[in-house]
Amino acid sequence: MNSSEQSLSRFCTFCGADLPPGHPRFCIECGQPVESSLRVEDAAPHATTGPTVRLANARTGQIVVGGTVKLPSSGAVPPGLWFTPELPGPDDIVAIYAPLRAVVGGWSGLTDHGWKKCDQEWAADGTSRTLVRFTVERVWFAAPGAAHNMRLQVQIGAVAHADEGRTRRGFRYRIGADPPMDVVAAWWIEGQTPRFDLPVPQIQIMAPPRVPRVSDYPETVRRMNAREAETWARQGEVHGLFRMPNSAQQRTPAGRGIPLIEVSALGALLRFGGAVERLYRVQMFRPLVCDAATWKRLKQRIAQEAASLGLDMNTDAMIEWWLDREGYDGALFERNAHPYGGGRAAIAFRRSQIALIE
Structure with a gap:
């Protein structure tokens, strides 16, 4: 291996992460084969725009790329942008951002960024793969003074098939693919008190705004x-x-x-x-x-x-x-x-x- 290849092989050309010592077969950050790191990055597949949902974000409208879970609606309301005094009800849709990181061609969710590994089991799909489950909690909130200043606690779950250990720290999916996430539970919080008696709105899981x-x-x-x-x-x-x-x-x-x-x-x-x-x-x-x-x-x-x-x-x-x-x-x-x-x-x-x- 020449010096140029040695330099390139220390970085994953799909996500840019440092590679561990030795001769790893896969990047521990994004799961791509390390052999790809020896190619010129220009040859890597470029991300293509998949399903998009336009949501108001700060002072401008931004396109959130990466798809949604179950409710691909442009009427979903992100945190901080609900202005009415009433709580959003079962007929309303709110959007919650999952803690994801942009990688080449898609997104990854890692234990370094808020996700917690909760359990694992055999995949029972005829292979020796392990199904690993992750969870994270996020909070949806209204604009100041709206929705009685109550917060919606949302628990999101995700699954990944562990292959040679590379996905035991998280999961990854490509733009345009169905994200391996779902809402596990949701409940309102008033002050410090959970309000399980109140109905919750429909919840749309969103990737963060993806800046090209x-x-x-x-x-x-x-x-x-x-x-x-x-x-x-x-x-x-x-x-x-x-x-x-x-x-x-x-x-x-x-x-x-x-x-x-x-x-x-x-x-x-x-x-x-x-x-x-x-x-x-x-x-x-x-x-x-x-x-x-x-x-x-x-x-x-x-x-x-x-x-x-x-x-x-x-x-x-x-x-x-x-x-x-x-x-x-x-x-x-x-x-x-x-x-x-x-x-x-x-x-x-x-x-x-x-x-x-x-």
Whole structure:
């Protein structure tokens, strides 16, 4: 195996997760075969849009991609957007967001993100597979002052067939497929008191808003000479020279993306002298620029705003949703605000934002 293959094999090209030591056959995050990590990621299948439901979300309408469970209705009301004083009744439909993380071509739910493994049993389907069950509790709530300020506690269940252990930490499904989730139980809570005597509305399980990122676009990195690349990059707000340690989509502080590390002037001279790796330019018109302290405060703000809309989940979807809502097309982290080492790190959300200098 050459050095390029060794670098690629340390990351899953389907979800960008780090692979464990040794020679794993499957990614423990998304379940895809590790053999796929040795292919160029451009050859990976691109996500296609499946069933969508338009729900009001924050100040804009967003399309929630990933399908629904049993009730594909655009009339479902997400958390924080019920404004009448009465409780939603059996004829009403409310939407609850499941804590899911976007992966290439679909979604995953993991024990790292709120799901709990509750039991497992033989699948009884003629194979030796094990059926693993997971559960998570989510809360639906109305707008402040509405629905008597009561909350709807919703328990969601999910199942996955464990194959060689890779799905024992969660489950995965593709866009357009039926999600392996269902509502297990639901009850109203008044203050701290459960109200099992009150009827509950119909409940629609939704994936979080899916913001298109790298693998959702059928794009490749641009190729330009040095002068063309500089002119192209200076049309935007990020003007440095960068190296790209890995071309695969990865999980970054800003969600799914491709990190590029800024190089010094000396590094650039060595590159053009043939002593170091390739250099790249990036084009971003409205990047989020922040240092470690600013990013720490901003993450707290994002969590608070997401919680007000029922999107309080420990997944990249929360950060990706907020950055998209605010109109950012990339991120630029100071050297103390990212885990990659070296200079500043630019996080590209699309391959078309990157140009290889030839």
